[in-house]
Amino acid sequence: MTADIRASHVVPVPKGYRVGRWEIRRPIASGAFATVYAARSTTPADGLPARAALKFLATGTRTPRQVRHLSDLAEREVDLLGRLHAPCLIRMYETLTVDDPDHPELDGATVLVLEQAEDSLDAVLERTPRPASGPLVLTQVCAGLHQLHEAGWVHGDLKPANVLLMDDGTVRLADFGTSAELDGTHAYSPAFATRDYTAPELLWPETTARGTLIRPTADIWAFGVLAHLVLAGTHPLPGATPEARCDAASRYAQGLEELRLSPGLPEPWRHIISDCLARGHEERAAAHGTGALLERVEQAAGGAGPVRRPRRAGFRRRHPVLATALASTLLATACLTVAGYAYVNHDDGTPVYAALPAVSKSAAGPDGDVVYGYHRCPEDSVCFFSEHNGNGEMCSWRGDDTDWLSGGDTCLWAGGQPVRSVYNNTASEREAEGVAYFRGTDFSPAGADRRRPVQRTGCTTINSMGNLSGTYAPRSHRLVSDCFAFTAIIDTLTHW
Structure with a gap:
């Protein structure tokens, strides 16, 4: 471990170091008490992504007073992220403790395995x-x-x-x-x-x-x-x-x-x-x-005019016209706006994703507090719920379904009421990372969507969860490689 690594980070971890199933690749950020590293998984595991951010807190290498303080910080973060699964909070996959007496500067460190940001x-x-x-x-x-x-x-x-x-x-x-x-x-x-x-x-x-x-x-x-x-x-x-x-x-x-x-x-x-x-x-x-x-x-x-969604610079350089047109259609009203393609129904003008709509009585706790039920969604599955915030009845799939009401895994409640929230909990190792859902069976448009031949009701990216407006009744869904699919972009431009 070189001197410059030691000097620049609170918890210095060399490239290639392994903790659990994770291999350290590069440092991302360093604060007063922790250092965060990009890491990749060395062995596939259900529910864990191929890439993650590992946050190291030196809970085993400081003075007893510092260790108590750092342990308190780690326990607070683990407690919160272990209990809350909300769309706008970073997701925690697991926690680890370094057991490596040969590296006393790391031995005993607490490691939080987190969703990796861009x-x-x-x-x-x-x-x-x-x-x-x-x-x-x-x-x-x-x-x-x-x-x-x-x-x-x-x-x-x-x-x-x-x-x-x-x-x-x-x-x-x-x-x-x-x-x-x-x-x-x-x-x-x-x-x-x-x-x-x-x-x-x-x-x-x-x-x-x-x-x-x-x-x-x-x-x-x-x-x-x-x-x-x-x-x-x-x-x-x-x-x-x-x-x-x-x-x-x-x-x-x-x-x-x-x-x-x-x-x-x-x-x-x-x-x-x-x-x-x-x-x-x-x-x-x-x-x-x-x-x-x-x-x-x-x-x-x-009311501030067109709000552009943060996008990777590479897309803007390669497709400036498409990016500008697409960005201008996105609505600044939700934490989990449908990633890359926000569709507004021309019949009622309601966004597919609404910004935390009012919680129904069945989705609220005894004191009226918001209750989130997304954690019920099985690993490597896509889930749809009858109530906002992942509450109510749930239907889940691990693959496509051409007809929710008569397919292999039926979702009978969807025949009489709309879907109000969705969670794409598919594993990141999949090539298909988005889930597109359609009003008709066999991935086809229905109702108002017939005017737009390639239209889907919505699309949700991997690890995304959020509320729908409550006016949509999908009947089929398909796993897709990218919610920014070219057909959807062309459709947006055609009908802008």
Whole structure:
């Protein structure tokens, strides 16, 4: 292991090192307590992808006090990701512990095997301040916060580095080491956060033996800072350094300084960010929770003109006309918009994917909280549900089905009611990574779709889950290699 690897990463792991079934390929990112590496699987396994991101926390190589702190961070993240399976949260596949006495710098490290992202918002902003995809990214970030808060958790460290962009253009929240489960109106988190995104009340926090008292409104403050940075290219509080901006936030919270937002902010976003950055947590709570905030963010993003979905640069270079036309049809209203092809029914104008529609009574817990049922979907399967958020009755398949009502695996409930959510849980080793579904049998259009010969009702990429509008009744589905299939792109251009 070379000296430069040791110096550049908190947990240095050489290329080719193996832990469990995973072989390390390259470093992705390194923070204060962990280092993340790209890895590939050396042996196929059901439910595990061929590629993953391995997050190493040095829980076995520090002083006893540091080990306790790092173990707490690891346990928090494992607890949250093990219990929550929501569309806008990074997915965890398994956890491992390094057992390697011959490498004392790694022995005892905790390893989280996570869904691998294409990029981070932090890297995007470094390359391109005020990216055109900003409103869409913010919509999905807000959807992720809403999913967390509805499930009873606070993130605690929302910032660009913890917003990950997947290769299909969707967004995931990540890094839940400082997250905390709510106990009533508040939670207790480790006394650690990134200064630029720390709510003013946490600059002089209430600390107990259980940790620092934190409320969901701290995440709303962080979202306001993040939104200003994405849309205006600057921090909302003055200062050349994090320390100076922290002092400015303190003065602002005490009423000694006014908030001066960028004059270039569109008016709807200005009001949203002002409410997010209210001086006290009581004012922020009175303005809105993340449910109401998400509605406002969706409206602001939709009214900001065409919002381009984050895409790989290679596609834009090879097919600029197709990419532009396709991007302009995508809707900035969902965390799990159908990847690459959002179809709007011309009869009722309803998007196939809706941004967290109202939860039906059967999909809500006893206290009205959102309950997610996607975990019921078997490994390497595609699943359709009769209720939003993976609830209600479920039908699952491992392959194609030409007729849901009379095929090998029937889905009789779909004959009398629409499908309201879907989860593509197929294994990443498959060549066919998307699932396209059709109103008619034998992968054919039906009803309004007949006007568009190659039309499918929708298409969902691998590892994607989300809600449908509730007006669609598929009768067949087929596994496809790519939801960006050329026929769908041509169909979009023809009918644009």
